Amino acid sequence: MASSPGGNGNFDSGLEIKTRSVEQTLIPLVSQITTLINHKDKPKKSERTQAAVQRVGQAVSVAVGRFVAVGEAIASENQELKDEMGQACLEARRAGDAIAQLTDTGSAVSPPPPPPPQPDGRQTVFSDRTGMVKAARLLLSSVTKVLVLADRIVIKQIVSSRNKVLVTLDHLERVSTFQEFVQIFSQFGNEMVEFAHLTGDRQNDLKDEKKKARMAAARAVLEKCTMMLLTASKTCLRHPDCESARINKDAVFQRMRCALEQVIDIVTEARGCGDNKILPASIHDGIKDFKSSVECLRDNLYSLSPQSVGGQLEALVERTEDFTDSAYTSHEQRQAILGLCQLARQDTQQLVAAWAQAQSVQANEATEEMEVSIVKTCQSISDLRRELHKVASGRASDLLKVHGEQLPLRSLKVAGAEGNLEAVAEYSRTLTEQKEQLVETCRLLCHVSGSEPLEITCIHAEETFHVIGPQIISAAQTLALHPSSKIAKENLDVFCEAWESQLCDMVLLLREINDVFEGRRGGDKRPYLSLPRPGKHSASLSNLKGAKAVKLDAEEQTSMAKLGLELRLLSSDVDAEVDKWEEPEHEIVRQSQSLASMAYSMHLFTRGEGLLKTTLDLFHQAEVLSEEGLQLSSALRTFCSQLLDEEKTAVAAETEKLVALCQQLQAGAKTPAQGKTATFQKVDSCIQTTRSLLAVVLSLLPFCNKLNRKYKSERSSLGSPQDWKERPDASTPVQEGGALNGKSSNGFGVKSLDQHMGALNLLESK
Template sequence: MIKAARLLLSSVTKVLVLADKVVIKQIINSRSKVLATLEHLEKVSSFQEFVQIFSQFGNEMVEFAHLTGDRQNDLKDEKKKARMAAARAVLEKCTMMLLTASKTCLRHPDCESARINKGGVFHRMRLALDQVIEIVTDSRPNGENEIHPTSIYADIKEFKMKVESLRDNLHGIAKENLTAMLELILEHTEDFTDSAYTSHEHREHILELSRQARVELEQLVAVWKQAQCLKAKEATEEMELAIIKTRQCMSELRRELQNTALESAGELLKCYTEHVVLKELKASGVEGNLEVLAESTSKLSEQKEQLCETSQLLRHISGNEPLEITCLHAEETFQVIGPQIISAAQTLALHPSSKIAKENLEVFCEAWESQLNDMSILLKEINDVFEGRRGEKRAYLSLPRPGKHTANLKVVKAVKLDAEEQAKIAKLGLELRLHTSDVDAETERWEDQENEILRQAQSMSSMAYSMYLFTRGEGLLKTTQDLFHQAEIFAEEGLRLHSSLHAFSNQLEEDEKSSLLMEAERFPTLCQQLQLTCRTPVHGKAATFTKVDTSIQETINMMTVLMKVLSLCYKLLKKYKVDHTFLGTPHSWRGNQMQTVANGESLEAKNTDTFGVKSLERHMANLTYLESK
C-alpha cells in the first residue's frame, strides 16, 4: 500500500507540474499576442485601421486578464501576488489611457505633447506585461536578481533579533555588524526628518530616539565586551538590562515613525480630496489659457512629489512585504501619471475645441483620483496590521469543506468581500464592466436623450456599474446584502423596460414587432431568476460567495440582452422616425436608484459621472462615429 501510495503521489505531482507548465505557456502566448497587437496599434495612422486593431487588442487583453487573474489566485507567495495585482492594475488602467491617448495622437498628429503622452502609456504597458511574465516564470531579464529597497520596519525587526541573539551567542556576532545595522536604520530615518511634511514635534522626537538608540547600543556593546572578558557562559544581569533597553528604544522609534507616516499621509489625502488642481488644469485647458495652465502644472508637480514622498514613508513602516510592494506601486503610479496629466492638459490647451483631447485629459485625471482612493485604502490596511486586525482574517475556501454539514450554521449577516474573494470575482466583474461599456456606447448614439427606453437602459447600466465597483471593493455597495438589494432593483427596472418595449412594439409593423418582442420576452424570465437568487436565503460564507457569483453572472446575462434590444430599437427608431410621445412623461431613472445603506446618500451622488467612465467599447463606438464624420 505504501509503495502504491508513493507511486500515486508521484503521478499526481507530475500531472500538477505539467498542468502548471501548460498554464504558464498559455499566459506567455497570450502576452505575445498582446505585444504584437500593441506594436501594430502604435504604428497605425488612420482611425479606421485603429478601430479594427483595437477591437482585436481588447479581446486579447480580456483573455490575458482572465488567465493572469486565475494565476494570481493560485499564487501562494504573497509578494508575487502583490506584484501580480500591481501589474494587472496597471494594464487595466493603461488600456483606457492607451485608447484616448492614441485617439488624440491620430486627431492631432503634429502635436508633440500628444506624442509624449501616448508614448508614455505604451512604455508603461510593456513594462507591466514584462513584469507579469517575470512573476509567472519566476525569472528576471538577463538573469538579474529581484531587488527591492529595504524598509525601516524590516531592518528594525532584524536588528532586534540580532540583539536578542546575544544572550545565546556571546561570541558569534561582531560589534561592527550591530553598529552598521543601526547606522543604516538611522540613515533611513532621514527620509522622515528631512521631509517638509513631518511636524516639528515628530521630527524632534525621532531625532531624540535616534540619539538614545546610539547610547543604548554603546552601553550594550560595553557590557557585552565585559561579559566576553570575564569569559561568561551566559548573559550577565547588566547585559540583560542593556538588551531590554535597546529593544525597547528601537520599538519606540518604530512606533514614532509609524505615527509620523500615517499622520502625514492622512493629512495629505484630506488636502487633495476636492481635486482642486485637476479642476484648474481642465478649466485652463478648455480655455486654452497657457499662463494659468503653467501655474496649475507646477502645483500638480509639487503634489506629485508630496505623494511620492509619502508613499516612500509608508513603505518604510508598512509592516509586511506585500504592503511594501503596494506602496512602491503607488509611488511609481504617481510618478508616471503626473507628467502624463500635464502632457494631456498641454495638448488640450493647444487644441481647446478638441473633444478627443478633453476626453483624454479626463481619463488621466480619473486614473489619478483612483490612485488617491487606492492610497486611502492602503492606509487602512497598514493601520490594520499595526492594530493586529490582519491576523483575524481566516483562510477562505470557495467550496465547503468535504464532510462538513451546515445544519447548525446561522444565517450569514451582511458582510464585505475580502481581498481574496474580490480577486476570485474579478473576472466576472471585468465582464460586467465591459457589458456596461457596450450599453453606454449604444446609448450615446441616441439623438433623443429623453426617450424612456433609453433612460431605463441608462438606469440599468448605472446599477450594473455599481455592482462592478463592488467586485473591486469600491463604490457605495459595501456588503453582500447591499449587492443583493441593488440586484433586485436592477431586476425590477428590467421588468419596467419590458413594459416600455411592449408599448414601443405596438407602433411597428408585424415583422419588426416580432423580432423586437423575441428579444424583449427574455427579460421577464431573467428578471425573475435574478430576483429569486437574491431572495433565496443562504447559510455559510461559501454559499454567500456563490450567491454573489450567481447574482453577477445573471446580471451579465441581462446586460447582454439589453445591448441587443437597445441596438435593435435604435435601428427601428432610425427607420420609422417613431413619435415617442407614447412613452409619456419620462420619470427620472435616477429616482429608482437604491439608497445607500451606509449613510443614506443616493447612488445618484456616486453615479453622476457613471456615464463619463471611458471604457473600451464605448470609445470604440465613439471612434466609429468620428470616422464616419
C-alpha cells in the first residue's frame, strides 16, 4: 500500500502496489507530504519557514498538474480506461490545488480553483491540519490510482503481444512448405523479440521475488524453445512421414504455449494454472516453521498445543522420505538421516514433558528445564537440516561432474549419424537414467534451497530435464532413420546444447544454494536482466571471427586461481554496496549489478565452470562488460550534474578512471592473439583490467549513495514522470528501471534467428 513513512499519518491508498516503478514514483511525494504534515505541530513559525512550506505546497501542485496532463493523455488514447482515469486525474488535480491553497500564507500568488473540502476560513496548513490530511490522502490515493491504471496499459501490451505470438505459432505449426515457413518464421522472430522486451522490463519491475523467479523461468523456456522450434520444424518439413520428428516438434510447440500462458498468468495474476500453483512443501520451510513454533514457547507457554508441535515434526520427518527412499542415497547417508530424525523426536518429547510440567504449575514463562529442551530441539533439527543439505548438494555436485563429460550425448550423436538404431536405443536408456537422477536431485535441492525464488528455479530445472531428455531421444531416433540429413543432425545438436545449457545453469544454482546455506549471499537476489547472454551479441562476435576458441587447461586454471578469487571477492563487495541503496532501480545500481554479475561469470571461467566455456566467450564477455561500464560512466556523469563543484570534481575524477579502464578492456579484448601463450596473456590482461575496473566502481558506490540520499531529500515531491516524458507515446509508459535502455539485450537471445534464417533457403536436397 502507499503509506507515509512517518508515524503521524497513514495515507492508505486502498490499492496494492506490485511494481517498483509505481512505488518509486510515489516515495518522494509521500516524503514531501509527510514533511508538510509534520510542520503543523510546531507552535511558532518564522516567516522563512512559512515561505518554505508555501514553496513546497506550490511545487506539489505544479508537479501534480504536469503528472495529471500525462494521465489525461493516456485516457484519451485508451477508451476503456477513459472514465476511471479521468476521475482519478480530476481528484488528483483538486487535491494538488487544495494543498497549494492550504500552504498559501497570503503572499501574492495566483489563487487556485476552489478545492473540496474548503478550509475553514484560515489560510495555512498550520491552522487547518484536518484539511491538509484529507487533501494528502486524496492526492496519494488518486495519484496511485492513475499509476496503477497506467500499469494496466503495460499489462495489456504484454497480453496483446502474446496473442500475436500465439496466432503466428498456430500458422507455423500448420505450414507445409519451406517457403511459407521462412516467411512466417521471420514474422514470428520479430514478435518474439517484442514479447521478450516487454516481459523483460516487466520482470525487472516486479516487486514480488517469487513472481520474478517464475517469470525468469518461463522466459528461459521461451528462449531455448525458440531455437528448438526452428530446427524441429525444419526437420519435420524435410521428413514429413517421420513419426519421431513429429513427436519432437509437437513437444516443442506444447512447451512453448505453456510458457506463454505462464507469463500471462504471472502478469495478470490468474489463479488457474501454470506457476501460480502452490509450491510443494519443502523441508527448509518445515524446519523454519518448526523452530519458530518451538522458540515462541519462551514468550508464551500457552500459544500452542503439544499435539500441534508433534504434528509439525512428524510432517517434517515424512518429507525426509524423499531422501531416505531414494535408490541413489547411500546406506551411510540414509542411516545418518534416520538417526537425526529419531534424535529430533526424542528431544521434542523431552520438551513436551518439560512444557507440560511448566503448565501444571501455571508458570508464566519457560522454566530452566524447558529452556534447555528448546535449545536441544533446535540444535537437533539444525543438525538434520545440515545433513540433508550435505546429501543434496553432494549428490548434485557428483552428478554434474559425471554428466559434464556428456558421454551419452556424444554417443547418441555418433550412433544417429551412423544410422544405428540399436545403439541409439541403448544410449537412450543411459540418458533416461541420467535424466531420472537429475530430476530427483533437483527435487532434493528444492527441499534445501533456502528461499522461494531458488525453490522455483529448482522446479524449473527439474521440469527442463524431464522434458528435454525425451526430446533428445526423439531427435536421435530421427537422425538414425535419416543419417545423411543435415537438418536432423542440426536438430539433435540444438537439443543437446539445451541439455548442456541446463547443466551449466544447475552449476550456478547449486553454488547459489550453497552460498545461501553458508550465509554468503541472499537467495532472493534478482537476476541482472540487462546482461546479454554469452555468445549472443552478434556485433561483438563479429570482431572475433577467425580466432580460435580454446579452454584453459588445469595448469592455466591453477595460475589464474588467485586472480579469479579476487574478482569473486570484488563482485561480492559490489553486490553488498548496491544492497545499501534505498533505490534498487537507480541507474547506477543496475549498471553496477550488471558489472558484478559479469565479473562473477569471469571468475567462474577461471575455475572451468559457468556459462563461459572458451576464451572467445571470455573475450566477448569482456567487450560487453566494457560497454556496460561505459554506460555506468554515462549515468555517473548525469548524476554529477546535480552535485556541488567539490563533490562533482571527486566523482568526475573517478569516472574518468572508469572510462579509461573500459576503453583499455575493450581494446584488449579485440586485440588478436595467436598461439597458446599469447591467448593466455590476453586472458590474464582482461581479468586484471576487470579487477581494476571493479575496484573503481567499489570506491564510487558508497560516496554516490551518500550524495544521492542527501540530494533526494531536496527534490520536489513528484516532478514529471521521467519515463513517460521520454517516450513519445504517453499511453505506453516505460517502467522505471527497465533493463533494455534501447538495446536488444533483454531479448530471448535469438541468435538462432540471425544464424539460421539464411540457412532456411539453403536446405540440402538430400
